Amino acid sequence: MADLADLPEFLAVVRSGGFRDAARVTGKSASGLSEAVRRLEARLGVRLLNRTTRSIAPTEAGRRLIDRLGPALAEVEDALDVVNGFRERPAGTLKLNVPVSAARLVLPRIVPKFLAAYPDIRLEILAEDSFVDVLAEGCDAGIRYDERLEQDMIAVPIGPREQRMAAAASPDYLDRAGRTEHPRDLLAHRCLLGRFRGGALTNPWEFEKDGEIVKIEVSGPLIVSTSGGIDCAIEAAIGGAGVIAIFEEWLRPHLEAGKLEPVLQDWWQSFSGPFLYYPGRKHLPGPLRAFVDFARAARW
Incomplete structure (x- = not known):
């Protein structure tokens, strides 16, 4: 069997469209991600990515693996996060993709209090104004205004209304x-x-x-x-x-x-003010559930 640690790294590279962007999302080095994909290809005995100097694209084998891998990894993450419910305090990493205006005008009102209330949570904020697929970027949730909200997401008001x-x-x-x-x-x-x-x-x-x-x-x-x-x-x-x-x-x-x-x-x-939005999964990761509840309770 392939090293399971290489599978989410392969998925991150494909979703990000390249090793450099995947490195930015995952916090790992581009060379390390490239090596993980090479290692996975060697163990499976098939090429998963077609690489050029400017882009990468999954092969047919790579696409089929992605189709099965995405839902499977989501199930694994859900299963592992159930354990968080047995902890006194949620723990883990929460990644948010937010516009620069929210990073400047909304989050400073809530982040210090949130981190003080949940010291075992590590919050990572990607502030940019390109309207991306938060899941494809490896984020748990995002902040957007209503005209930019995706229809299949759950939206919670955050910040001034x-x-x-x-x-x-x-x-x-x-x-x-x-x-x-x-x-x-x-x-x-x-x-x-x-x-x-x-x-x-x-x-x-x-x-x-x-x-x-x-x-x-x-x-x-x-x-x-x-x-x-x-x-x-x-x-x-x-x-x-x-x-x-x-x-x-x-x-x-x-x-x-x-x-x-x-x-x-x-x-x-x-x-109208911004919304915190996230996919409607049955079991939210503990850090995300804590942040959603914190945002609901905050006074603006």
């Missing part, structure tokens, strides 16, 4: 460029944009007032990655580079300090 997109600029910039009364006025302004990992821009900007929704295609001198450049864009706005539009909570400290001034505040659009 209503949020707003806010626009702001430095007083100095507005003194020079002029203040706005209608979203269309932004067409004459320098606006700071974000770009998602998939390439899409945070454009158009959407505003709402008295039932009227206005979408404006803006432009400007700066585009930052939404996964890591938002703070840079905020500092640029504070420095007078232009108008920024982002979660109100992200801008609130700078608005309260007077470094930024609200733009079109009567037009800021509200939307």
Whole structure:
């Protein structure tokens, strides 16, 4: 029989689409994962992956193994986690895939208290703005907004139940460029944009007032990655580079300090808060069950 430890590593490589991405998800080295797959192929006597310098793809034998392996490993994980129910405190690793905004604005309110309540749980947070299959990424659950929720998932509210997109600029910039009364006025302004990992821009900007929704295609001198450049864009706005539009909570400290001034505040659009979502399995892993219960009980 093949070493059972090599089977989940093979599955992680296929689900991630490569050794480097699988290494990021599993926390193991790409070379170690490659060796595990080679070892598995040698023991089974068949090639499981076709490899090129740019990609990997399962062979027919590999696909058949994956079809049987995924459900089998899920059953094994469920069976082992039943033991967690006999512990005084849940233990193990919990992996969450969350947008950067949730990592910045939602999780800091809950993570310290959760870790204090469950010292035997190790929490791993993957913060990114690409909308991935959380299970394929090796995660137990994710946080997303309702328009991004998958239909076969269970969703639990987490964080504030209503949020707003806010626009702001430095007083100095507005003194020079002029203040706005209608979203269309932004067409004459320098606006700071974000770009998602998939390439899409945070454009158009959407505003709402008295039932009227206005979408404006803006432009400007700066585009930052939404996964890591938002703070840079905020500092640029504070420095007078232009108008920024982002979660109100992200801008609130700078608005309260007077470094930024609200733009079109009567037009800021509200939307429902995020959800913790996870697959509807009969037996949830102990760490995930603890986090779900903690999120349900939290006050926001």
